[in-house]
Amino acid sequence: MRFLDLAATSAAISAVSGRKAKIEILADALRRLDPDEIAAGSAYLAGELRQRQTGVGYASLRDRPAPALQPTLTVGQVDAAIAEISVVAGAGSQARRRDLVGALFGAATADEQRLLIGLFSGELRQGAQAGLLADAIAKAAEVPVTAVRRALLLSGDLKQVAVAALTGGAPALDEIHLRVGTPLTPMLAQSAPDVAAALLATGTPATVDVKLDGIRIQVHRSGDEVAVFTRSLDDITARMPEVVARVRELPVREIVLDGEAMTLDESGRPRPFQETSSRAATRGAATAVLVPYFFDLLHLDGTDLLDEPGRVRWAALDDTLPPSLIVGRTSAETEEQAAAAFASALGEGQEGVVVKAPEAPYDVGRRGAAWVKVKPRHTLDLVVLAVEWGHGRRRGWLSNLHLGARDPETGGFVMLGKTFKGLTDELLRWQTERFQQLKVNDNGWVVEVRPEQVVEIAFDGVQTSPRYPGGVALRFARVLRYRDDKPASEADTIEMVKALGRGSEGG
Incomplete structure (x- = not known):
């Protein structure tokens, strides 16, 4: 051709x-x-x-x-x-x-x-x-x-x-099967504003997992060979010796695990996500210990478990791993039980919970209704489309972010608004350097960038807005953290934002 x-x-x-x-x-x-x-x-x-x-x-x-x-x-x-x-x-x-x-x-x-x-x-x-x-x-x-x-x-x-x-x-x-050593696209979770909405999606009884504030990892072991991959399928084995060591100790021949790794303080509470992300991105000597926690088992000693119900996979996980390596997990038949699990997770300093349908298979790469995450605030993972140069105290720093949601129909991004709130001096320094690397145009006021950097944004609601092409905008948007563990192709979609807006209108 x-x-x-x-x-x-x-x-x-x-x-x-x-x-x-x-x-x-x-x-x-x-x-x-x-x-x-x-x-x-x-x-x-x-x-x-x-x-x-x-x-x-x-x-x-x-x-x-x-x-x-x-x-x-x-x-x-x-x-x-x-x-x-x-x-x-x-x-x-x-x-x-x-x-x-x-x-x-x-x-x-x-x-x-x-x-x-x-x-x-x-x-x-x-x-x-x-x-x-x-x-x-x-x-x-x-x-x-x-x-x-x-x-x-x-x-x-x-x-x-x-x-x-x-x-x-x-x-x-x-003939294309799961191959131990070759990462597969992970199953993803939808979002819900509260546990009641999550249970409507999954049905009851449901399994409620603690949602850790760490980085998603997928670990493959064959014999003594262990490989650790990110959610975007990058190999980070060399940066996770603690994870490799823990999985190598398991009494198995072959295994594929899905979970998270996070850094903890002396009392066992999670450290800020940025510390975990930085630790996972560093090739040098470890400055903080990463602890793995697993919530799913995809393959065990020659047997694929992807198509088995969650309850079967999780039972096999319980039989194979010590409790110290498994995420906190409870069963809920009522909204009250799920709400209690949610409150407990927040009390432990975690992000929230993931409510799961125990009869569902592991839906590789899909964001279906079988897994639904609940956090204590509205958040979206959006993509930075441009950044404005700051003024006053922020002169010389890139400050105001132009935020976009993913449009699966076009493969592009739809702008939802701007924010400069939630940015510490440390984040301002970091993003000024980062967006200079992604720069495609600078007119002296606005720096257009390649749409690659994902940022987690907290907001108070979604409102209609003729100002932006998607017809919606975020109310009181503020930066929570940058998501170096997530590619732009996994950012939240414009339809998800509009659905949140419709939910707000419905009370």
């Missing part, structure tokens, strides 16, 4: 707004890929490179040759060129990489160069997120979309799923 045709597909996806139209365009492109081009081509359509690291920075993208007048590149040739760039190392590597990048861009037309810049920079926001591509793969391969989505969630690798579906159909997708 000509790389120019893939560039045209990317432009066409950006030009249409309807989900169905985007899927048709993507499916047509996927069908035209040669078998050995599917892995790279599907990655490009998702706005990614097949190679995770290339060593190509912004300076290399700025200093590029004039575009070619005629298209000559194929998808396979581009993939081979980027693969060669990604393995350059050693003496003279910088000059060698620059020559290879120059040769690739010199062979690319203007339209192809635009696509390459987007791929290398990670800024190809064309609205073709993983959900759309899963639907397009199913359409192109003529297989059930449910089979594609499950395979994608189990493998965490869209490229692998695309190759399987387009070359082997449904039988090849069925």
Whole structure:
């Protein structure tokens, strides 16, 4: 397939707004890929490179040759060129990489160069997120979309799923199972304003877990090999020796656990989330001990438990782990019992509770009604779209945040308002440095940034607002913390914000 045709597909996806139209365009492109081009081509359509690291920075993208007048590149040739760039190392590597990048861009037309810049920079926001591509793969391969989505969630690798579906159909997708050592997209929880609303979603009796103020971890063990992954599937094993040691002590051969890790003070109460997040992000010597707590068991000694009811998985967890490694958990048949569990969790300094339906399977990667989290305040995880330079005491610091909710239909973000409240001097210093790194434009007043940084925002309610494109705005929004453990693709959606607004209107 000509790389120019893939560039045209990317432009066409950006030009249409309807989900169905985007899927048709993507499916047509996927069908035209040669078998050995599917892995790279599907990655490009998702706005990614097949190679995770290339060593190509912004300076290399700025200093590029004039575009070619005629298209000559194929998808396979581009993939081979980027693969060669990604393995350059050693003496003279910088000059060698620059020559290879120059040769690739010199062979690319203007339209192809635009696509390459987007791929290398990670800024190809064309609205073709993983959900759309899963639907397009199913359409192109003529297989059930449910089979594609499950395979994608189990493998965490869209490229692998695309190759399987387009070359082997449904039988090849069925061969994609949970693999110990390969992280899978975690099950997520919806939000509810109180335990009564949560119980309406899950039904009763329900299981009520303490919601820890830590970072989500998924731990895989095979023999003596232990790997720890974040909710975004990043490998942080080297930064969590305490977690590795505790899991290695378990009397099992193979296990996959879902849980959280957090730092505690001398009395056993949780330290602030920023300390846990900082500890997990640091490669150097540990300054605070991380303690793991697990709430689900996904695989045990050769047996997958994903499709088993929660009560079965949790019983196996109780049988396998010591109580000190399991989150606080109670059963509730009434609102009063759930409320008591909620109050107890808050009294222990935790975030709240997660109310769970005990008959539900582990719904990989889904945010369904089987798990519902309850916190003592309204909070949303939003994405920073821009930041304004401060004035007065905050002169020289980036201060006022422009906040956006995710729009799954377009793959973009919808602005909900601004806030500068809740920012300590420490946060102001941190975000000034952070958003300079994400800057795409600065007019001296507003700094536009790549929509990558997630921030947890507390607010008092949602109100209608003709001022913002989503028609809603947050009342008294204030910053709680930055969420370095969560990618922008997991930020809360504009529909969730509107639903909160409708709930407020209903009293």
